[in-house]
Amino acid sequence: MTVIEIGGDATRRLTAAGRLRATSVYDQPVSVEPSPAAATTRPSVLSDPTSRRWVEQLRPGHARREQAVARLHDALRRAALHELHRRRGQLPALAGTELDDVAQQCADDAIVSILGRIDDFQGLSRFTTWAYKFAIFEVSSKLARHAWQRNPPSHEELELGELPDSLATQPAEQTERREQLTVLREAIEANLTPRQREVFVAIALNDVPIDVLALQLGSNRNAIYKNLFDARRKLRESMAAAGHAVTREGAEE
Amino acid sequence: MIDLRSLDELLRAQEGDAGCDAGVPIMDQYVEIELRGEDPSERFPGTAIHLRVCPGCRADHDGVLEAARRFGDLDPD
Numbered sequence: 571m572t573v574i575e576i577g578g579d580a581t582r583r584l585t586a587a588g589r590l591r592a593t594s595v596y597d598q599p600v601s602v603e604p605s606p607a608a609a610t611t612r613p614s615v616l617s618d619p620t621s622r623r624w625v626e627q628l629r630p631g632h633a634r635r636e637q638a639v640a641r642l643h644d645a646l647r648r649a650a651l652h653e654l655h656r657r658r659g660q661l662p663a664l665a666g667t668e669l670d671d672v673a674q675q676c677a678d679d680a681i682v683s684i685l686g687r688i689d690d691f692q693g694l695s696r697f698t699t700w701a702y703k704f705a706i707f708e709v710s711s712k713l714a715r716h717a718w719q720r721n722p723p724s725h726e727e728l729e730l731g732e733l734p735d736s737l738a739t740q741p742a743e744q745t746e747r748r749e750q751l752t753v754l755r756e757a758i759e760a761n762l763t764p765r766q767r768e769v770f771v772a773i774a775l776n777d778v779p780i781d782v783l784a785l786q787l788g789s790n791r792n793a794i795y796k797n798l799f800d801a802r803r804k805l806r807e808s809m810a811a812a813g814h815a816v817t818r819e820g821a822e823e
Numbered sequence: 824m825i826d827l828r829s830l831d832e833l834l835r836a837q838e839g840d841a842g843c844d845a846g847v848p849i850m851d852q853y854v855e856i857e858l859r860g861e862d863p864s865e866r867f868p869g870t871a872i873h874l875r876v877c878p879g880c881r882a883d884h885d886g887v888l889e890a891a892r893r894f895g896d897l898d899p900d
Binding site: 620623624627628634637638641642645648649652653656657694695696698699700702703705706707709710750754774775779780781791792795796799800802803805806809816 | 830831833834835836840842843844847850851852854855877878879880882883885886887889890891893894895896897898899900
């Protein structure tokens with residue numbers, strides 16, 4: 571796990587997961603996805619000549635390593651910058667040279683992670699796709715940190731207040747809807763743990779981004795998502811027990 | 824039974840959801856399946872469910888897909 575020491579924020583998320591799973595129930599995935607090796611029936615594509623050349627040239631001691639690192643770094647920086655522009659709505663204050671600086675930081679951290687994990691590449695995708703994943707996770711992580719530093723969740727966004735307008739009562743269904751919202755509110759207050767309530771209120775009711783909330787609470791995305799998933803399941807069960815079952819595809823069967 | 828789409832969205836918790844961490848190691852494989860025009864939910868059903876529900880992971884997925892599509896053909900030489 572030396573990658574934790576040399577990588578950026580996203581690398582810590584990548585590598586910390588396994589360690590944290592052993593210590594905290596909240597870091598368990600909601601369910602288990604097949605491992606990459608077990609999940610694929612396709613042969614490794616390290617036979618892909620381009621991917622193989624990338625791996626060979628990026629290994630220490632290769633005559634072309636310096637050029638390959640520079641070429642990959644430039645590609646990662648361009649991909650990160652493109653992704654920052656794609657997500658610029660998340661952080662309008664970030665623009666111009668600041669975006670270039672963040673893209674450079676993402677590429678710097680991503681390439682350190684990639685070089686540190688080069689032997690982990692199994693050839694289950696193209697090398698470039700595997701590499702871009704690191705850059706995109708760095709963008710995600712750094713944008714969340716910028717957003718949290720500039721605009722952390724307010725006290726009101728973490729406390730249960732009025733239910734949102736999207737759930738507001740319509741005249742034609744006023745009585746039924748009012749009962750339903752009363753049950754929902756009571757369930758939020760009575761049936762959730764304090765952490766589940768805080769997470770549900772922030773994310774589901776007040777649209778706080780999950781990574782920003784994770785930073786605010788000193789947690790991580792997967793743990794927060796587990797809290798949210800459990801909260802939603804409890805509330806759905808509470809609604810059903812009170813005679814207000816919510817239909818539809820999102821329901822647990 | 825009351826059908827309220829907004830409430831259903833608010834309380835969405837679908838069995839089989841793999842969570843956030845499960846998608847991290849396989850995201851590159853997931854998007855390449857899509858780039859081949861195949862359905863990644865057959866091989867990674869839990870992540871397919873998760874990506875419909877988690878905006879953070881969906882954004883990461885979309886970013887990796889976009890990068891692979893736009894910048895994927897790159898040779899080291």
